[in-house]
Amino acid sequence: MTEPPSPSQSPSWPHCGYGADPTDDPVGCRGIHVTGHTACLAHLADTERNDYLSSLTLGADIDHRGTPFTEDLLNGLLNALIDPATGRSCFGEAHFDSAQFSGEARFDRAQFSGNTWFIEAKFAGDVWFAGAQFAAHAWFYGAQFARKAWFFAAQFAGGALFNGARFADDARFDRTQFADDARFIGVQVTGNGQFDGAKFSMASRWGPIVCARTLDLSGAVFGAPVTLEIAAREVHCVRTRWDSTATVRLRYASVDLGYAVLTAPVAVTAHPAPFTAGGVVDESLLSGPAGVRVISVQGVDAAHLVLTDSDLTDCLFSGAFHLDQLRLEGRTIFAPTPAGWQRRGIRLSRWTRRHTLAEEHHWRAQTAGQPALPPGQTPSPRQWRPGPHHPDPDRTPDPEDVAALYRQLRKAFEDGKNEPGAADFYYGECEMRRHDRAGTPKGERRLLWGYWLLSGYGLRASRAVSWLLAAMSLTVLLLMGVGLPTHDPDPATTGTLHGSKISLNTSTPDPALHGRWDQRMTWKRAEKATRVAVNSVIFRSSGQNLTTAGTYIEMASRLLEPTLLALAALAVRGRIKR
Structure with a gap:
C-alpha cells in the first residue's frame, strides 16, 4: 500500500487541476483527464460530459482516478453502462484509485470483467457493492469508508485485496464468495x-x-x-x-x-x-x-x-x-467456586476452592434459587454464575450431564499429563454424581457422601489429616480413660517341689484399671496413650498391656486411622504428580 499524496504533491497521472490555488492548493483537482480533454469527468462541461457518457459501451474500460464523484455523477456513469437485459452496470477494467465519493455509491449488482482498482478511494456516504461480480482482481488498498459498506453476496473470481482499508461504520460481507485469495x-x-x-x-x-x-x-x-x-x-x-x-x-x-x-x-x-x-x-x-x-x-x-x-x-x-x-x-x-463464607441456615461454610465448569455454575445457581442478573451485570464472586437460560430447569444441564462433561475433560487433562487439573475435574464429577438423584443409586450417593466428608473424594489432604488428628485424639482420650491399666501388671512366678525337682509357673495378671477420672487424665498417661496410638497407626505395631476395652480401641484405630492417613497421602500425590 502506497502512502496517500500530500496536498502539495501532484498525482502520477495527468490531472485536472481545477480550483488550484498557489497558496492553499497548488495542485487542485486530482482527477485524471477524460480521454481527449483536459479536465476530469467532474469538471467537464455538461455537453462534453454527456457526449463522453453516451459514447461508453457495455464492458468499456474506464479510468477515473482521483475524480470527485457526487451521487448524481456516479449514477450517470453507472446508468451509461447498464445492460438493459440484466439491469447490471458492466465495466471492463475500472480505475477509481483515490476517487472521492461524496454521496451514496451504489455499485450493487455491477459487473467488473477486468481488474478493478479502488486504491485509497474515499467514500463519504453508504457504499453498496451488494451482488457485485468481480471477474478479475479487485484492489481496495487503503480505501476509506465513512459510513456503512455493503458487499453482501458479492462475488470475487480473482483476488480481493482490502489491505489497510478503514471502515468507520459496519462492513457487510455476508454471503460474499472469494474464489481466489482474500486479503x-x-x-x-x-x-x-x-x-x-x-x-x-x-x-x-x-x-x-x-x-x-x-x-x-x-x-x-x-x-x-x-x-x-x-x-x-x-x-x-x-x-x-x-x-x-x-x-x-x-x-x-x-x-x-x-x-x-x-x-x-x-x-x-x-x-x-x-x-x-x-x-x-x-x-x-x-x-x-x-x-x-x-x-x-x-x-x-x-x-x-x-x-x-x-x-x-x-x-x-x-x-x-x-x-x-x-x-x-x-x-x-476455569471458573472458580464462590469465594468467602456462605450462610446455610444457622451454620457458616465455604466452598472448596477448585476449577469448575460453567454448566455446574448454572445448575447450582438454578437449584439455589438465585435471581437472574440484568443484562451486562457481572455476577458476584460470592455467588454461582447463572446461565443464559436461568432459571429455566428444562434448559439448564442436570448433574448427570455435568458429570459426563467432567469425566471427559478429566481424561483430556490426564492424557496431557496434567494431574492437578484432572484432580479438580474428578472432584467435580464426584460432586455431580453425589447430587444426581436420577442416575446415581441411593447407596452409591451415600458412599460418595462419606468419601466427600472424610477426604474430599481423596483430593483434600487437609480434610483427611483433620479427621486423622481428630480420630487419634479420640483414641488417646479413650485409652487414657478406659484403655490403659493403672499399673503395668508384674509377672508372678510360683513353684512346686517334687522331691529333687522344682516346677515353676510364671503368669501375668490381666491389666486392671483403678482410680478416679481425675487420676486417669494425667500427662504421663497422655504421653503413653499417644505412643500407643502413633505406633498403632503409623508403625503398625501392637500396643501392650491394655485393658480389654483398650484392646478393642486399638483394633479400631489400626483399622480406621491408617485409611485416613492413606487418603491424605493420596490427596497430596494428586496435587504434585505430573
Missing part, C-alpha cells in the same frame, strides 16, 4: 464486521483485522489452510466450517465456536502481543485486557480443537463431541 491485512472496522455465510476458497492469511465491536464469521467456509488474526470485542464462529487446518489468533475477543465444523486440526490461541503487518497494527479501537474468552464449544467435534491460553470461565461444553480428546495448552482459566 484483509491491517483492516480497521469501527462498527461490526459481518462475514456470515462468506466463502473463502483460497485464503491463506486472513487479517490482521481490528474490529471495535463484533466480527461475525458465522456460517463462513474456509477451504484452504489459513491463519486468521483478529482483534475484536466479540468473534462469532457459529457453524463456521474449516475444510483444512487453521490457526485462529485472537486478541481482546470473546469467541463463540458453537457448532463449528472442524474437519482438520484448528488451533484457537490468544496472541500475546499486537499483530504486525509491515509494522505494529493499530489497536486503538479496543481497550482493556487483551486476553481471549471462549464462551461456547457446543456441538463441536473437539478431537480437532486446540485451545491455548484461553479463559474458559463461561465456556459451554454441553453437546460437544470427543471432549476427552480436546487439547488445552498454555494457561487455561
Whole structure:
C-alpha cells in the first residue's frame, strides 16, 4: 500500500487541476483527464460530459482516478453502462484509485470483467457493492469508508485485496464468495464486521483485522489452510466450517465456536502481543485486557480443537463431541467456586476452592434459587454464575450431564499429563454424581457422601489429616480413660517341689484399671496413650498391656486411622504428580 499524496504533491497521472490555488492548493483537482480533454469527468462541461457518457459501451474500460464523484455523477456513469437485459452496470477494467465519493455509491449488482482498482478511494456516504461480480482482481488498498459498506453476496473470481482499508461504520460481507485469495491485512472496522455465510476458497492469511465491536464469521467456509488474526470485542464462529487446518489468533475477543465444523486440526490461541503487518497494527479501537474468552464449544467435534491460553470461565461444553480428546495448552482459566463464607441456615461454610465448569455454575445457581442478573451485570464472586437460560430447569444441564462433561475433560487433562487439573475435574464429577438423584443409586450417593466428608473424594489432604488428628485424639482420650491399666501388671512366678525337682509357673495378671477420672487424665498417661496410638497407626505395631476395652480401641484405630492417613497421602500425590 502506497502512502496517500500530500496536498502539495501532484498525482502520477495527468490531472485536472481545477480550483488550484498557489497558496492553499497548488495542485487542485486530482482527477485524471477524460480521454481527449483536459479536465476530469467532474469538471467537464455538461455537453462534453454527456457526449463522453453516451459514447461508453457495455464492458468499456474506464479510468477515473482521483475524480470527485457526487451521487448524481456516479449514477450517470453507472446508468451509461447498464445492460438493459440484466439491469447490471458492466465495466471492463475500472480505475477509481483515490476517487472521492461524496454521496451514496451504489455499485450493487455491477459487473467488473477486468481488474478493478479502488486504491485509497474515499467514500463519504453508504457504499453498496451488494451482488457485485468481480471477474478479475479487485484492489481496495487503503480505501476509506465513512459510513456503512455493503458487499453482501458479492462475488470475487480473482483476488480481493482490502489491505489497510478503514471502515468507520459496519462492513457487510455476508454471503460474499472469494474464489481466489482474500486479503484483509491491517483492516480497521469501527462498527461490526459481518462475514456470515462468506466463502473463502483460497485464503491463506486472513487479517490482521481490528474490529471495535463484533466480527461475525458465522456460517463462513474456509477451504484452504489459513491463519486468521483478529482483534475484536466479540468473534462469532457459529457453524463456521474449516475444510483444512487453521490457526485462529485472537486478541481482546470473546469467541463463540458453537457448532463449528472442524474437519482438520484448528488451533484457537490468544496472541500475546499486537499483530504486525509491515509494522505494529493499530489497536486503538479496543481497550482493556487483551486476553481471549471462549464462551461456547457446543456441538463441536473437539478431537480437532486446540485451545491455548484461553479463559474458559463461561465456556459451554454441553453437546460437544470427543471432549476427552480436546487439547488445552498454555494457561487455561476455569471458573472458580464462590469465594468467602456462605450462610446455610444457622451454620457458616465455604466452598472448596477448585476449577469448575460453567454448566455446574448454572445448575447450582438454578437449584439455589438465585435471581437472574440484568443484562451486562457481572455476577458476584460470592455467588454461582447463572446461565443464559436461568432459571429455566428444562434448559439448564442436570448433574448427570455435568458429570459426563467432567469425566471427559478429566481424561483430556490426564492424557496431557496434567494431574492437578484432572484432580479438580474428578472432584467435580464426584460432586455431580453425589447430587444426581436420577442416575446415581441411593447407596452409591451415600458412599460418595462419606468419601466427600472424610477426604474430599481423596483430593483434600487437609480434610483427611483433620479427621486423622481428630480420630487419634479420640483414641488417646479413650485409652487414657478406659484403655490403659493403672499399673503395668508384674509377672508372678510360683513353684512346686517334687522331691529333687522344682516346677515353676510364671503368669501375668490381666491389666486392671483403678482410680478416679481425675487420676486417669494425667500427662504421663497422655504421653503413653499417644505412643500407643502413633505406633498403632503409623508403625503398625501392637500396643501392650491394655485393658480389654483398650484392646478393642486399638483394633479400631489400626483399622480406621491408617485409611485416613492413606487418603491424605493420596490427596497430596494428586496435587504434585505430573
